[in-house]
Amino acid sequence: MLHLKSRIAFTMIEAVFSLVIFSSIALATGFGIQNYQQRIEEKQTLESFKMNWHNLLNYSYLNKRNGEFIVNNDDRTMTFMDINDRKRYYHQINLPKTLHYLNKNDTELYVTGNGESRPRTVIFQSNLTKKKYTYTIQMFWGEVVEK
Numbered sequence: 191m192l193h194l195k196s197r198i199a200f201t202m203i204e205a206v207f208s209l210v211i212f213s214s215i216a217l218a219t220g221f222g223i224q225n226y227q228q229r230i231e232e233k234q235t236l237e238s239f240k241m242n243w244h245n246l247l248n249y250s251y252l253n254k255r256n257g258e259f260i261v262n263n264d265d266r267t268m269t270f271m272d273i274n275d276r277k278r279y280y281h282q283i284n285l286p287k288t289l290h291y292l293n294k295n296d297t298e299l300y301v302t303g304n305g306e307s308r309p310r311t312v313i314f315q316s317n318l319t320k321k322k323y324t325y326t327i328q329m330f331w332g333e334v335v336e337k
Contacts, residue, residue, distance in 0.1 A: 228318050231286045236314065236323055238283050239268060240334050246270045247332045249279050251305025259299040261291045273300075288318040299327065307332040 243259060249272070250257040256273045266287075272279040285291065292313040301307045309329040315322045324337040 225318070228286065228288050232289050232316055232318065235283060235286055235289055239312075239314075240325070240336075242268075242270045242281055242283065243327070243332070243334055245281070246279070246301055247305050247307070250301040250303055253278070254303040255279075256303050257301035259301075261293070261297040263291060263294065263297070288316055290315050290317065292322070301332065305332065306330045 246257045246259060249255070253272075255275075255278070257279065258269075258271055258273045260269045260271075261267070262269070266285040268283045268285065268291075270279070270281045270283075291297070292315050293311070296310065299307060299310055299312075307327055307330070310327045312325045312327065312334075313322055314325075326335045326337060327333070328335060
């Protein structure tokens with residue numbers, strides 16, 4: 191009678207094959223997570239823009255002080271502030287690397303002490319999704335409407 195020896199361990203080829211499969215799955219998952227994180231960061235920045243614009247309007251109206259929104263494309267920042275006294279109201283947001291402000295000639299928006307602003311269109315573009323995010327700031331009451 192022929193007695194077969196039972197195999198207890200993997201062969202070298204089986205181990206390498208398993209390692210290749212595991213590595214490819216881990217690599218694909220890593221790229222997917224990074225892309226997902228960048229999309230979430232863009233959405234948070236856009237929501238932060240809308241919220242801070244609304245806060246600037248409220249601040250200007252309630253305190254009877256002029257406010258300003260400035261985009262600095264070189265530093266990749268958006269700043270919301272009291273024009274005369276930054277210590278009273280100042281908030282800055284960093285733009286993610288994948289999000290760009292397209293209104294290059296229109297980087298300053300003002301809010302009067304009555305909480306009013308001129309109508310403007312603010313456009314951001316995502317390099318990640320190639321989508322344009324267009325926001326219209328309505329005349330006088332300054333509400334931000336997303337198109």
